Amino acid sequence: MPTTASRPPAKSAASKAAQPADAKRAAIAKAKATAPHVAARIGSTPKTKFRGNPDLFGRLVEDHDRHRALLAMIGETSGKSPDRKKLFRELTLELKSHAAAEEQALWSSVMRNPANTDDARHAVAEHKAIDDMLADLAARDMASPGWLRRFAALREEYLHHIAEEEQEQFVAAEKHLSAGDLRYMQQVFNRRKKEEKASTQVKKQIKLKD
Numbered sequence: 001m002p003t004t005a006s007r008p009p010a011k012s013a014a015s016k017a018a019q020p021a022d023a024k025r026a027a028i029a030k031a032k033a034t035a036p037h038v039a040a041r042i043g044s045t046p047k048t049k050f051r052g053n054p055d056l057f058g059r060l061v062e063d064h065d066r067h068r069a070l071l072a073m074i075g076e077t078s079g080k081s082p083d084r085k086k087l088f089r090e091l092t093l094e095l096k097s098h099a100a101a102e103e104q105a106l107w108s109s110v111m112r113n114p115a116n117t118d119d120a121r122h123a124v125a126e127h128k129a130i131d132d133m134l135a136d137l138a139a140r141d142m143a144s145p146g147w148l149r150r151f152a153a154l155r156e157e158y159l160h161h162i163a164e165e166e167q168e169q170f171v172a173a174e175k176h177l178s179a180g181d182l183r184y185m186q187q188v189f190n191r192r193k194k195e196e197k198a199s200t201q202v203k204k205q206i207k208l209k210d
Contacts, residue, residue, distance in 0.1 A: 023052035027062045031069035034090045035083045039076050040069040048166035055182035056105060056189055057170050063098050063193075064162040070094065071155045079143040088142070089202055092134050095158070097196035099127040105189035109181075110173045119169040126161045132207040133157065139204040150208070 028040050045068065050057035070091040077084035103124055111120040133154040140147050177185075 020051035023058070023062060024065050027065035028069040031066045031073060031090075034070070035073060035087055038073045038083055038087070040073050041076075042068040042072045046163040046167055048170075050166060050170060055179070056186040057174065057182065059186050059189060060098075060102060060106075060170070061166055063094070064166065067091065067094055067098070067158065067162070071158065074151065075155070080141075084142055088137070092138065092202050093197050093200050095130060095134060096200045097193045099131065100196045101189045101193035103127065104192050105185045106173065109185070110176070113176050116169075116173055116176065119172055123161075123165060123169060126157075130154065130158055130161065131203075135203040135205045136207040138202050139206050 024045070028042065032038075032040055042065070045065065048061055050061045051065070052058055053061075070087055074084060074087045074091065077087065107120040107123055110116045133150070137147065137150055137154060140150065174182075
């Protein structure tokens with residue numbers, strides 16, 4: 001039997017808790033790559049058990065944190081600045097490709113279980129609403145006060161959407177999925193998102209009333 005001295009040191013509670021924090025920092029860094037000099041002040045985020053997990057849900061939360069950072073960074077820009085244009089384009093491509101991949105990898109499977117059908121339909125409906133808001137913003141003058149007001153509404157809607165997913169819908173879906181399911185779904189998600197982001201166009205269409 002090994003002596004106490006020969007055993008590897010036990011991990012502290014702080015080091016165990018660092019994994020989600022590291023995952024969050026890495027996601028923010030990906031957003032910052034689009035405009036490195038723009039601040040990404042996302043503040044505190046809703047508590048979730050999935051941040052840093054090496055499976056589909058951890059991958060989805062990674063994207064969510066990246067999107068939180070992009071939203072915060074756009075809020076730091078002004079008018080029709082190159083940074084605002086670049087960040088909004090990146091946000092649009094990210095949200096559209098993420099939603100399409102999430103629907104294929106997760107919600108299409110979850111919808112087969114009657115216990116989670118409502119959650120799946122709710123998530124997909126919110127994806128459509130967010131897509132409409134993105135198209136509407138893309139069609140409007142970025143320098144106008146109305147654009148900022150609509151962007152604030154998009155930000156609020158999306159942050160609510162992902163908090164609901166992380167704290168409720170993913171928790172419910174996880175109960176009906178095996179570890180193998182989640183690993184396979186992550187592969188599907190990564191493949192579909194890459195394809196979607198490469199081919200997605202920024203759609204410009206007035207969708208919402210003034």
